[in-house]
Amino acid sequence: MADRQALILEAAVRVIARTGVRGLRVEELAAEAGVSTALIYYHFKDRAGLIQRTLAFISDRATGYTDEAVSGAENARATLLQLLLSELQDTDRVRENSIAWGELRASAIFDTDLREPLAESTRSWTQDTADAIADAKAAGRADLSVSTLDAAERLTALVEGLSERWLSGSLTLERARELLAGAVEAELGPDDE
Numbered sequence: 584m585a586d587r588q589a590l591i592l593e594a595a596v597r598v599i600a601r602t603g604v605r606g607l608r609v610e611e612l613a614a615e616a617g618v619s620t621a622l623i624y625y626h627f628k629d630r631a632g633l634i635q636r637t638l639a640f641i642s643d644r645a646t647g648y649t650d651e652a653v654s655g656a657e658n659a660r661a662t663l664l665q666l667l668l669s670e671l672q673d674t675d676r677v678r679e680n681s682i683a684w685g686e687l688r689a690s691a692i693f694d695t696d697l698r699e700p701l702a703e704s705t706r707s708w709t710q711d712t713a714d715a716i717a718d719a720k721a722a723g724r725a726d727l728s729v730s731t732l733d734a735a736e737r738l739t740a741l742v743e744g745l746s747e748r749w750l751s752g753s754l755t756l757e758r759a760r761e762l763l764a765g766a767v768e769a770e771l772g773p774d775d776e
Contacts, residue, residue, distance in 0.1 A: 588626050591616045592640040595633060600682035604634060604690040635700050638687050641680050642704040645670070648677060649711075660724035660774050663715040664767055670742050671749060671759050681746045688743075709735045719771060726772035734770045741766050 594616035627633040652669035656662040691697040713735035719725040745759040
């Protein structure tokens with residue numbers, strides 16, 4: 584991806600996090616990114632193309648900080664927990680990503696063009712989580728009767744809800760992280776090792 588495109592997409596995440604998808608105006612985005620509106624249209628064709636590429640950019644950024652979080656995990660169960668907890672970090676990048684993701688998810692209710700790309704991103708994250716649960720099962724660090732995909736669906740949905748509550752001030756970050764760790768324990772059973 585070209586540096587200018589990345590600069591525009593980073594600015595788009597900030598603007599969406601601040602004003603929502605419906606509040607995203609190409610002129611405001613151009614000012615935020617320090618580029619012309621013509622350059623935005625050159626790279627992204629139209630507003631819909633910009634929004635879809637921003638969704639993909641958010642997913643890619645999440646993969647980046649998730650990979651960083653799991654790189655030092657000591658075992659398969661710890662990898663799963665870090666994969667999920669990486670979405671509950673008090674950093675600008677994670678906050679912006681989470682807020683913009685929530686805005687895009689809410690907009691998909693009304694914007695059918697967003698539904699499939701959002702569903703694909705969600706499926707990918709759920710599958711990564713299911714793979715981590717399967718690895719924990721294979722390592723003897725999870726109840727073997729647990730359906731990996733069902734547990735992954737429940738845990739990723741919980742992360743989204745906890746993130747929303749934390750970001751809106753309904754929960755502290757520490758409490759959200761405690762609840763998530765407890766949910767992993769409830770889903771996978773105790774870690775006897």
